[in-house]
Amino acid sequence: MGAGGPSVHVARRARSLDGPTVPGVVEPGTPLSHALTLEAQPPTLVYVMPRTPMPVPAAIEQEAPRRELVVTWTDGHASRYPYRALRQHCPCAVCVHEWTGARILDPERVSADIHPIEVARVGAYALRFTWSDGHTTGIYTFAMLRGLCGCEECTRKRAAPAPPPSATE
Ligand SMILES: [Zn+2]
């Protein structure tokens, strides 16, 4: 009786499937237990979306002493973004010309003590920063952020985007 936690749960579900309440445990391998297994699965529709190779942030932390934002991605990669560099790369229409892509923001005018007041997720694709200088219009897509990663590995990949030559003889 005391160890019947899960079986109580099963019995409750079974009632709605099969009319009368099923007392106790459902035997594995029976059609009913199969139905219960199916019912117990998470709503798969949510996960049927095409698998995207683009990792997304799993964790976002501010390291105030180092003045860096640390993003840990779903693929395990960790990126460190100095606050000032991040602010200098703001892609919004105030900082970058919408048509020409020319940078309007003078990077030198970003103060050395700039820091994010708030970092918010925008939907499933971007982060929005509220900066200590009052700037709030920058939306940094995950793809852009990943592209800004300054770690050794990413820097090397960006420097040599072509696959290595296959000639090994
Ligand atoms: Zn901006």
Ligand SMILES: [Zn+2]
């Ligand atoms: Zn990196």
